[in-house]
Amino acid sequence: MSTLLEVSxxxxxxxxxxxxxxxxxxxxxxxLRAIIGPNGAGKTTFMDIVTGxxxxxxxxxxxxxxxxxxxxxxxxxxxxKGIGRKFQRPTVFEDQTVFENLLMALKKARSPFDVLFxxxxxxxxxxxxxxxxxxxxxxxxxxxxxxxxxxQKQWLEIGMLLAQEPRLLLVDEPAAGMSPVERExxxxxxxxxxxxxxxxxxxxxMEFVRRLNCKVTVFHEGSVLAEGSLDHVTANQDVIDVYxxx
Amino acid sequence: MERSFFARxxxxxxxxxxxxxxxxxxxxxxxxxxxxxxxxSMVKTLGKTLCLCLIAIAMDLVWGYCGILSLGHFxxxxxxxxxxxxxxxxxxxxxxxxxxxxxxxxxPTAQEIRDGIGTQIFGVVGGSxxxxxxxxxxxxxxxxxxxxxxxxxxxxxxxxxxFRSRVTGVYLSILTQAMTLALALYLFQNDSGLRGNNGLSxxxxxxxxxAIPQSTMSIWFLWASAAALAxxxxxxxWIVGGKFGSVIRGIRDDEARVRFLGYNVEGYKLFIxxxxxxxxxxxxxxxxxxxxxxxxxxxxxxxxxxLAVWVAIGGxxxxxxxxxxAAFVSLxxxxxxxxxxxxxxxxxxxxxxxxxxxxxxGLSFVAVTLFAPKGIGGLFDLIEGRIAxxxxxxxxxxxxxxLREKEASE
Numbered sequence: 001m002s003t004l005l006e007v008s009x010x011x012x013x014x015x016x017x018x019x020x021x022x023x024x025x026x027x028x029x030x031x032l033r034a035i036i037g038p039n040g041a042g043k044t045t046f047m048d049i050v051t052g053x054x055x056x057x058x059x060x061x062x063x064x065x066x067x068x069x070x071x072x073x074x075x076x077x078x079x080x081k082g083i084g085r086k087f088q089r090p091t092v093f094e095d096q097t098v099f100e101n102l103l104m105a106l107k108k109a110r111s112p113f114d115v116l117f118x119x120x121x122x123x124x125x126x127x128x129x130x131x132x133x134x135x136x137x138x139x140x141x142x143x144x145x146x147x148x149x150x151x152q153k154q155w156l157e158i159g160m161l162l163a164q165e166p167r168l169l170l171v172d173e174p175a176a177g178m179s180p181v182e183r184e185x186x187x188x189x190x191x192x193x194x195x196x197x198x199x200x201x202x203x204x205x206m207e208f209v210r211r212l213n214c215k216v217t218v219f220h221e222g223s224v225l226a227e228g229s230l231d232h233v234t235a236n237q238d239v240i241d242v243y244x245x246x
Numbered sequence: 247m248e249r250s251f252f253a254r255x256x257x258x259x260x261x262x263x264x265x266x267x268x269x270x271x272x273x274x275x276x277x278x279x280x281x282x283x284x285x286x287s288m289v290k291t292l293g294k295t296l297c298l299c300l301i302a303i304a305m306d307l308v309w310g311y312c313g314i315l316s317l318g319h320f321x322x323x324x325x326x327x328x329x330x331x332x333x334x335x336x337x338x339x340x341x342x343x344x345x346x347x348x349x350x351x352x353x354p355t356a357q358e359i360r361d362g363i364g365t366q367i368f369g370v371v372g373g374s375x376x377x378x379x380x381x382x383x384x385x386x387x388x389x390x391x392x393x394x395x396x397x398x399x400x401x402x403x404x405x406x407x408x409f410r411s412r413v414t415g416v417y418l419s420i421l422t423q424a425m426t427l428a429l430a431l432y433l434f435q436n437d438s439g440l441r442g443n444n445g446l447s448x449x450x451x452x453x454x455x456x457a458i459p460q461s462t463m464s465i466w467f468l469w470a471s472a473a474a475l476a477x478x479x480x481x482x483x484w485i486v487g488g489k490f491g492s493v494i495r496g497i498r499d500d501e502a503r504v505r506f507l508g509y510n511v512e513g514y515k516l517f518i519x520x521x522x523x524x525x526x527x528x529x530x531x532x533x534x535x536x537x538x539x540x541x542x543x544x545x546x547x548x549x550x551x552x553l554a555v556w557v558a559i560g561g562x563x564x565x566x567x568x569x570x571x572a573a574f575v576s577l578x579x580x581x582x583x584x585x586x587x588x589x590x591x592x593x594x595x596x597x598x599x600x601x602x603x604x605x606x607x608g609l610s611f612v613a614v615t616l617f618a619p620k621g622i623g624g625l626f627d628l629i630e631g632r633i634a635x636x637x638x639x640x641x642x643x644x645x646x647x648x649l650r651e652k653e654a655s656e
Contacts, residue, residue, distance in 0.1 A: 051506060079508035091503045093496045100492045110508050112517040116490045164507065 002065065004029040004198045005168055010049060010059030011222075019045045020056065021222035029167065032194035034209045034230075035202045037219030038242065043202045044088070046219070047170050051085050052078040064167075080110060084166030088173045090153035094146030098137055098156060101145050102128045105160035128163070135159035136185070151182040158189060168198045175208045187211045206230075255483045257566055262476050269472040276468075278461035289464040290536045291580060295573055296471035297533035298556075300478045302572035303565055304522035304529070305553050310562030311486050312518045313498030315415075318404075318422035319526045320549035321429050322397035326527030327534035327544070328433075329392040331446035334535060336383035337453035339366045370444050377439030393531045394524050401523030402516065409512040409519075414501070423547045433542035445541025449534050467536050474532055475569075478525055482565050485521075494518060495563075555611045561623025570622050579603065 007025040011018065020042045027033055035043050048054040050061060052075040061070040063081060070078055079085075092101050106124060108114070132138045135155040140148065145156055154174060161169055174190065175183045190212065193199055203209050209216060209230060216233050218225040220242050226233045233239050252259045272292055275283040301323050308314050343362035347354040354362075365374040382388035408421055436442035450460065485491060496504045497511055505511050534540045553572075560571015581587055582603035590597040599606075614621055 053502075075502075075505040076508050076510045079506050085506050087503075091500055093492075093499055093503070095495060095499055096492060103489060104492045104496060105507055110510065112490070112510075112514050115493055115509075116485065116488070116517075118489045120489070160507070 002029055003027070004031075004064060005050065006060075006062040007046075007050065008060050008062070010056040010061065012045060012049065012054060012056045019222055020049065023059075023219075023223045025217065025224065027168070027198045027200060029198055030194065030196060032191065032199045032212060032214040033201070034212055034214055034216045035200060035219060036204070036206075036209060036216060037225070040221075041219040042222040043219055044172065045222075047085060047172060047200075047202070050078075050170065051075060051083060076110070079164070079166075082165075082167035083170065084161040084164045084168070085170045086157050086161055086172060086174065088176065090150065090157050092145045092148075092153050092156050092160070094144065096145060097142055098132065098145050098148070099128060099141045101156060102131055102159055102163050105163040107163065107165040131159050131163055134162070135189070151178045154178060154182075154186070155189075158186070162193065166197065169193060169200065171199065171201045173203055174201060175203065175205055183208060184211075251484065251487070255487055257564075258480060258483045261479055261566055261569070265472055265476055265479075269469060272468060273465055276461070276465055278459070278463075278465045286461045286464045289461075289468055291577075293464065293468040293471045293536045294533050295576055296468070296475045297529045297536070298576050299569040299572045300471070300475045300529035300532075301526045301553060302556050302560065302568040303475075303478050303482050304525040305557045306562055306565055306568035307482055307485065307525075308518055308522040309554065310557060310564070310568065311491065311498060312494040312515060313501075314515060314519065315419045315554065316422045316519070316522075317419050317547055317550040317554065318426045319522065320553060321426040321545050322401060322523040322526040323530035323533070323549075324540065324542075324545035325397045325400065325429075326393045326530030327540045328440060328446065329389055329396055329527075330531040331449050331534055331540050332380060332383045332440075333386050333389035334449045334451070334453065335367060335446045336363065336380065337386075338448055338451050339363050340384070341453055342366065368441065371436040371442050373436075379439045390531075393527055397527035398520055398524045401520045405516045405519040409515045412512075423550070426545060426547045426550055430542045430545040430547075433545065443541055443543070445539055445544075446534075447539040449540065450536070450538040452535070464536070467532065471532050471536075474528060478529075479565060479569070481525075485518075486565070555607065558611060559614050559621050561621030564623045566626075567621055567623025574622065575607070579607070582606075 003026050005025075005027050007023065010020055010023050012020045023042065023046065025046070035046070037043055045054060049056050050070070052070065052073060055071065062068070063070045063083075068081070070081070073081070093104070096104075103120070103124065106127060108118065108124075129138065129141070132141055135158060137148075137152060137156060137159065140152065145153065148156065154177070158171075158174065161171075171190065174186050178186060187208070190199055190201060194214075201209075201212060203212075213230075215228065216230050217227045218233050218236075218239050220238075225242065226236045226239050272284060272289060274280040276289050277284065277286050278289070301319060305316070305319055308316050308319070340359065340363055343359055343366060344354070347358065347362065360376065361374065364376045368374055368376070376383075382392065404422075404425055408418060413421060432438055433440055434443050440446065450463070452458070452463065455463070486494070493504060493509055494514060496507075496509075497514060501511055552575075556571040556575045557568045558571070559575055560569065561567025582599045585600060587599040587603075589599065618624055620627065
């Protein structure tokens, strides 16, 4: 399997605090990966670096077949390369309808002039409806997304991610605040998505990670502590000491 | 498939109908064409108000929709006025100079005419040379192009520098205000080439149109302002009505999220900032020929702050709200500051509205922000909520109740 994203030797310091310390990470083009680790292990900072929000002090982030250097690009350019991100807290545009939210995320030309002269085609409409069906919001298309329940917002955000058709999905705590049924639905969505693209899930909930049934990377103090199947890493003495033992 | 533009924007149709009705009514009642009920100066005030409504639309686009609280849009408005004013003043002065030299024994040379114009226009700031920036002042076409180009380029360069460094929120507001202040201070200088604090005057006289009385001219400008306002409204409704509107509202609510969707936020901000600067400039170019005079005080930051107050009181985030706010507040302001509002004697102190109007305006701004963030435009939501939903069914009565409406009417 070819490598889609390769992060090597990155370090970043905030006011003397070393958030990421010589961290390296790789993921293939159709792979599901879970990242676990205690608070402050650098999981969110890692995502910030990959998506261009934070610049590392050293190290490299290499993307795709052409081995492009992502560190030279800004957030929107990186997003257009095919990296989608879901935040911990659901961030949808609450003032706009579910339909508008999804339409905005749909993979299309993104320049101001293209968007200004954009005319909604039947094809795009079908696509949005298809996505809404998939995330269970078909009946809510014309509702303002601010009116949705917490779990529905989470799904809408996942739907927006899928609409972008990214090659790599970075998902931060997707199951937070969801009911067991909703969790299962989310698991299925992620597993399904990972058949055609790379998906990285940051999660605290071990039960949820077990259900994803994938390779797990454990972060600790800004670097990788262990990597392998969930059973493998949970048996690792270092992991038990720093994380599970607490 | 999409519904037509007006089906998606019913307010645009209503607005244009109201505007057309208003313009016709004023024309019929005006001194120039009709019943002589409304004085020429009142027609001019109304025409100017329409221009203020147009710049309020620009402000609503940039602030209400995109979340950029610009305190610099009156600078673009003023620049637009200056650009057209240069042609008006130059050509008008040329006419005067040529006619005064007509009786000379030898016909005047081009250089003599030019010197005459220079002395006439710049004598007041102690000069007689025509500065380089007046190069195109004899060409209406060139100056009309500059109305759009000068403010447009200023907005483009300023916006590029500001947005590229990701300056946002109150810092951006301060930056735009600094730009406005710098421009005003520059124009106050006598050697700025635009007559310092005297500004440009006599703009109400169109060159070559001496025969047309001001009463008629004022109606022309009223119509031109109304047409510009209608076009501006349609343009704004079109911009915010589609996906572009979705994106800029997204930028207003959560800029970072829009970035992670792959949109180049800086590009969008720059686009909307520049487009609204051009709209503001066009409004200014129509305003100042009606006002008759422009000077750097018009560009002072306070004007742009008023603009924000109008839009806030009218209701930001809806285009008609901005128009209503600008029209209402500026007309009420004219009434209060024009000495027409009766003083209130309290025995120990007399409230003179000329002095107290600003306090009243400030208090209403605070009140609107705290208690009615939707502004005057929010009233329309209330009305819409009160009217019962259209259930679309006639009361057929007991006899025909088994029939559907269509059958019963046949």
